[in-house]
Every structure is written in C-alpha cells, then in structure tokens.
Amino acid sequence: MKTILGFVVVVLLAGLVPLGLIALARSQTSTQPPVHPIQDMFKQQKFRPQRGNAMFADGRAMRPRLPGVTASSDLQVQNEMVNDRDNPHMIGDQNAPIELNDELTYQRVVEGTEPQADGKPGYVKRIPVKVSMDLLERGRERYTIHCAVCHGQGGYGDGTVALRAAEMQQAVNGDAAAWVAPKNYHSVDMRQQPVGKIYNTIANGVRSMPAYAKQISILDRWAIVAYVKALQRSQNAKAEDIPEAEKDKFESLIPNP
Numbered sequence: 001m002k003t004i005l006g007f008v009v010v011v012l013l014a015g016l017v018p019l020g021l022i023a024l025a026r027s028q029t030s031t032q033p034p035v036h037p038i039q040d041m042f043k044q045q046k047f048r049p050q051r052g053n054a055m056f057a058d059g060r061a062m063r064p065r066l067p068g069v070t071a072s073s074d075l076q077v078q079n080e081m082v083n084d085r086d087n088p089h090m091i092g093d094q095n096a097p098i099e100l101n102d103e104l105t106y107q108r109v110v111e112g113t114e115p116q117a118d119g120k121p122g123y124v125k126r127i128p129v130k131v132s133m134d135l136l137e138r139g140r141e142r143y144t145i146h147c148a149v150c151h152g153q154g155g156y157g158d159g160t161v162a163l164r165a166a167e168m169q170q171a172v173n174g175d176a177a178a179w180v181a182p183k184n185y186h187s188v189d190m191r192q193q194p195v196g197k198i199y200n201t202i203a204n205g206v207r208s209m210p211a212y213a214k215q216i217s218i219l220d221r222w223a224i225v226a227y228v229k230a231l232q233r234s235q236n237a238k239a240e241d242i243p244e245a246e247k248d249k250f251e252s253l254i255p256n257p
Helices: 002-026 103-111 133-146 160-173 195-204 218-235 244-253
Strands: 113-115 121-123
Touching (some): 103 113, 103 218, 113 195, 121 195, 133 218
C-alpha cells in the first residue's frame, strides 16, 4: 500500500514539473522567439521589401499599383470630429462618411482635379465638399497646427519657422536668396490660384514645403483650403461685402466715399 501511495505522489509531483517550467518561462524575458507548436502562417515563404523575384518580368517582389485600381477602403472619406470641448461633434453633424461613388467625384475630392473644357485634367475651382462653419473651424485648428509655423497666423508667410530660417540663411551666406520663403496667401497669384492647386500642395508639397498627405487627412486638407480662402477674403474684403443688416456695426471701419 505504501508503495502504491508513494508512486502516486511521485507521479503527481512529476506532473507539476511542466506547469512549473511554463510558469517560470512566462515570468522571464527572453531573446528567443516563442514556441509555436502549431505553425499555421507563423513561418511561411515570403519576400521581404525591396527583394527580387524572378517570377515577374521586372524582377521585383514588390508589385506596383495597377492603373485604375483603387482599394475599396479608399472609396469613402471619413468625417472628422470637431474638437469642441463642450459639444464634440462631426463636421456638419454628418456622421456618415463621404461616398465616392464615381470616378469624377473621386478625382475631385481625393485628387483635387477634374477634366477641363479641352478634356485635359486640371485643378478644381470649387471646394468639392460641403463648406460650413464647422469645416472652417476645423480648418482654422488644423492650419494653426500644421501651417501657421511657416505661413503665419494671418497667412502672410511670416511664421516663426520662416523668420528663423531666413535669419539663419542671412547669417551663413550673407543673403537669404537660397531660402525659399513660404507663400504669402494674400498675393495676387495666390488669391487667383484654384482651390485644387492649394489642396494638391498640401498633399504633395512644393519647393521647401514637404508633403503632408500622411499627417493631414483628405477632409482636413479641404478644411484648411476653406480656411485659407476665408483668410484671403478677410484681408481683401470690401465695404459692399458687409450685409446691409450688419453695416451699422462696422460704420466706423467703412471709409467715407
């Protein structure tokens, strides 16, 4: 009887050894990869980025995007949340995403282009999303975050980064000719520039300005464009732009004829 009891105790203790080893392994860090009894897709034949592949005529494992093919996830533009502390809401109170149901809408919203009278592609001249105070407020916020450091709060190209860069260039070379200063949004050429061109510049960059497509979403780019146009209008407003019902509030600012 004692022999049988001793054997049972030994078996039970032996059965605890694997559990103890598992607990020990889970409580310690290791440089070795984890053990995968069932491999599934953990180990598989694959090509790492920038590797060659003789199966394709161009010898590249990384395949280029097929012309005319768009991911289904790119056929929607998600609405952005307005960061209103007291009343957070979607732009224009529209919770549903913007649907890009046809190629022309896709080009206008995502690329900022559309066919011109001669059939050739060109920049859109009207903002292709609904413009509202929410969109302008969102644009003001995004502009302050991403754009004002170079273009300035008022859009005159006098942001702190631009001023500092010009100052450093002056100290190094004796002149600031090599520094491509940010555009003044209130210059004649910028006021005449199509909204699609401004959108394209935000997305892809130009001269000293890098591309912001990764940092700024599609709807936020249009929000910034709308705010830039509002800035231009504010700095080039005329007395006749003031509604009749509001003119008495601005009499002291309206020059006498």
